Amino acid sequence: MTTRPNLLYIHSDQHSPHVTGCYGDPLVETPNLDRLAAGGALFENVYCPSPICVPSRMAMLSGRHPYQNDCWTNEHILDSAIPTLAHAMGAAGYRPALAGRMHSLGPDQLRGYAERFVGDHSPNHLGSKGPSRGVLDGTAGPQRISLQKSGPGQSGYQVHDEGVTAAAVDFLNRQGVQKRAGLLETPFSLTVGLMLPHPPYVARAEDYDRYAASMTLPRKPAPFASVTHPHLRWWRTDTGIEEVSDAEILRSRAAYWGLVHRVDCLVGEILAALHANGFGGDTLVVYTSDHGDMQGEHGLWWKHVFYEESVRVPLIVNWPGVVAAGQRCARVVSSLDVTASILDGLGAPPLPNSAGRSFLPLINGRANPPAWEDVAFSEYCTDQFGPPQGAYQRMIRRAGWKLIYYHWQPPQLFNLAEDPDELVDRASDPGCQAILSDLTVAVLDGWNPEKIVARMAQKKADVPILRDWSRKTQPEERYLWDLRAEMNWLD
Numbered sequence: 001m002t003t004r005p006n007l008l009y010i011h012s013d014q015h016s017p018h019v020t021g022c023y024g025d026p027l028v029e030t031p032n033l034d035r036l037a038a039g040g041a042l043f044e045n046v047y048c049p050s051p052i053c054v055p056s057r058m059a060m061l062s063g064r065h066p067y068q069n070d071c072w073t074n075e076h077i078l079d080s081a082i083p084t085l086a087h088a089m090g091a092a093g094y095r096p097a098l099a100g101r102m103h104s105l106g107p108d109q110l111r112g113y114a115e116r117f118v119g120d121h122s123p124n125h126l127g128s129k130g131p132s133r134g135v136l137d138g139t140a141g142p143q144r145i146s147l148q149k150s151g152p153g154q155s156g157y158q159v160h161d162e163g164v165t166a167a168a169v170d171f172l173n174r175q176g177v178q179k180r181a182g183l184l185e186t187p188f189s190l191t192v193g194l195m196l197p198h199p200p201y202v203a204r205a206e207d208y209d210r211y212a213a214s215m216t217l218p219r220k221p222a223p224f225a226s227v228t229h230p231h232l233r234w235w236r237t238d239t240g241i242e243e244v245s246d247a248e249i250l251r252s253r254a255a256y257w258g259l260v261h262r263v264d265c266l267v268g269e270i271l272a273a274l275h276a277n278g279f280g281g282d283t284l285v286v287y288t289s290d291h292g293d294m295q296g297e298h299g300l301w302w303k304h305v306f307y308e309e310s311v312r313v314p315l316i317v318n319w320p321g322v323v324a325a326g327q328r329c330a331r332v333v334s335s336l337d338v339t340a341s342i343l344d345g346l347g348a349p350p351l352p353n354s355a356g357r358s359f360l361p362l363i364n365g366r367a368n369p370p371a372w373e374d375v376a377f378s379e380y381c382t383d384q385f386g387p388p389q390g391a392y393q394r395m396i397r398r399a400g401w402k403l404i405y406y407h408w409q410p411p412q413l414f415n416l417a418e419d420p421d422e423l424v425d426r427a428s429d430p431g432c433q434a435i436l437s438d439l440t441v442a443v444l445d446g447w448n449p450e451k452i453v454a455r456m457a458q459k460k461a462d463v464p465i466l467r468d469w470s471r472k473t474q475p476e477e478r479y480l481w482d483l484r485a486e487m488n489w490l491d
Contacts, residue, residue: 040318063354086112101193119479127467134485176277207258
């Protein structure tokens with residue numbers, strides 16, 4: 001046996017920390033995540049690499065920013081020569097396993113994982129036929145229909161996550177059998193990828209009804225007439241959410257709260273199996289998500305923007321004997337730092353060319369933890385969900401300030417220390433021009449929007465051939481979960 005820990009890394013999809021009990025939400029019931037946080041460290045200011053799925057996930061895998069991966073949209077394929085979290089764990093002697101969601105495009109569906117149980121519902125290859133969601137077609141993306149077709153029912157994503165949870169529990173049970181037989185020679189590494197609470201905003205009646213009667217409207221509704229930033233006005237107009245009825249808002253929010261509760265239940269099943277098999281005391285458990293969800297705040301839904309509800313993610317780290325219970329860490333952290341910290345905890349080699357920093361010295365009880373710069377970046381560059389000329393945007397959070405740089409458009413600047421709700425844009429404030437200039441230099445350091453525009457145009461030109469190849473050759477979808485139309489319904 002080795003003294004290195006096991007790893008249980010649980011990664012959900014589109015979970016805003018604002019909808020979690022341990023982060024202060026008084027309505028949602030998340031007892032399992034709350035207990036996990038109470039027994040370890042909860043991080044209050046963690047920012048995803050990009051407020052959209054693939055670039056955020058590939059950045060967390062590689063430990064590199066999206067611009068360093070050449071991976072900005074859900075159509076971009078990460079270069080398989082770039083080493084990942086899983087490669088580094090394997091190099092350290094672990095046999096990393098993945099159950100569920102990864103959202104990696106292209107022929108490399110392992111990305112360094114030695115085995116994978118339950119694939120993604122989305123195709124492995126560009127151009128392959130996507131699944132039918134039946135009556136919920138169109139509700140997973142950023143369009144008004146996802147608010148119109150919301151409420152009690154069932155999303156196939158929940159069926160997927162139940163299968164993923166069963167596979168994770170089975171893995172832990174089999175590890176337990178090996179442990180009790182005295183045959184377990186190395187610690188395990190299990191990553192669990194859940195789809196929930198990603199829209200459709202549809203939850204089973206038992207979860208939806210738990211919140212429907214008590215659901216509240218957003219605290220920061222932002223009527224469309226009050227929105228002045230040109231990109232945000234375009235975004236709301238393009239997605240059809242200039243105005244949304246109270247009924248749609250309450251129904252969608254109640255479903256989202258129900259989906260978060262269901263995530264917590266599934267996490268509880270996995271943690272129960274971990275402890276039932278005697279692994280609770282020697283396992284590093286990490287819970288996080290790829291990005292958040294606006295849930296009507298600032299008049300916005302889904303992700304794609306840099307407001308806190310979209311770009312901040314939950315992060316809970318539980319490691320008995322190493323991370324003391326009851327900690328709340330207010331330092332500014334990037335999701336890239338999560339990757340570096342996991343590798344540090346496992347004694348695995350750090351990823352080369354990674355911007356990630358290990359935060360373990362901040363929470364492992366060292367008398368004099370090292371200096372930590374409170375800084376994180378996120379970027380959103382798209383020729384898909386954006387205006388005709390594309391969107392090329394980057395955010396920096398440094399100490400109490402947040403700057404959002406919009407290429408070709410005015411910036412936004414918020415003083416989160418004084419204005420945590422981001423209600424007052426200080427970009428034109430004469431008293432803030434020095435910090436605006438300073439943060440603009442920092443946000444553009446190494447990040448050249450004109451080069452990104454050109455590079456994305458090159459990548460877009462490659463797509464038609466890749467799509468046609470996939471459609472005509474029909475390559476094997478090796479890790480594809482069978483999402484069926486009949487799994488989706490509205491009550």
